[in-house]
Amino acid sequence: MNEGLFQSVNAALQFAYNYQGSPVLSVMNRMGQVSGAALGKGLAGVDGAAQAGMIKRHVASMGKFPEALIIAEFAPRTYPCSCRSLCCLGYTRNQQWSDAVNNIADIVRIEALGEHKTTHPIRRACVEKFFGCSVTQTRMAETLDIHESTLSRMIGKVRRYLTQQQDQVMMGLEDVLNCVVSKIY
Numbered sequence: 001m002n003e004g005l006f007q008s009v010n011a012a013l014q015f016a017y018n019y020q021g022s023p024v025l026s027v028m029n030r031m032g033q034v035s036g037a038a039l040g041k042g043l044a045g046v047d048g049a050a051q052a053g054m055i056k057r058h059v060a061s062m063g064k065f066p067e068a069l070i071i072a073e074f075a076p077r078t079y080p081c082s083c084r085s086l087c088c089l090g091y092t093r094n095q096q097w098s099d100a101v102n103n104i105a106d107i108v109r110i111e112a113l114g115e116h117k118t119t120h121p122i123r124r125a126c127v128e129k130f131f132g133c134s135v136t137q138t139r140m141a142e143t144l145d146i147h148e149s150t151l152s153r154m155i156g157k158v159r160r161y162l163t164q165q166q167d168q169v170m171m172g173l174e175d176v177l178n179c180v181v182s183k184i185y
């Protein structure tokens with residue numbers, strides 16, 4: 001992808017799912033994730049929005065589960081909120097991210113945790129853990145009211161399954177996005 005807009009599939013996805021206008025671009029630029037060509041082509045503004053949309057459509061074309069894996073990995077969990085209501089926490093949940101995690105939790109019920117009796121909150125916790133949730137296993141086990149060793153085994157199974165699935169999706173995207181990115185360029 002040497003001639004392309006982005007230096008990697010990773011950078012393209014990072015851009016697409018965090019696109020909110022030029023601030024993101026300047027962050028990515030600082031991180032060295034956008035090539036000089038991208039800056040010259042005007043990634044900000046309408047072009048940026050169109051490119052983010054195109055990348056997302058290509059991801060969506062791979063199917064609901066692959067898309068959920070990408071959203072869970074790359075989309076923000078929360079957005080800053082400035083509504084100034086007294087009970088505002090300063091952020092709002094990204095519903096799209098939450099939906100993606102729920103979809104994945106449904107899939108792992110059979111695909112990874114078939115041997116266990118699980119509830120949706122347990123499955124969701126395992127999936128959130130995979131995507132970097134900072135709550136400790138001990139705390140999770142307490143909240144879910146299950147043994148920590150059981151939870152730990154389930155988290156391990158979900159991790160192995162999702163790692164494998166994610167690798168496949170990222171490999172597929174190398175093809176799908178490589179072509180898009182060079183067309184944009």
Ligand SMILES: [Zn+2]
Binds near residue numbers: 085091
């Ligand atoms: Zn608010």
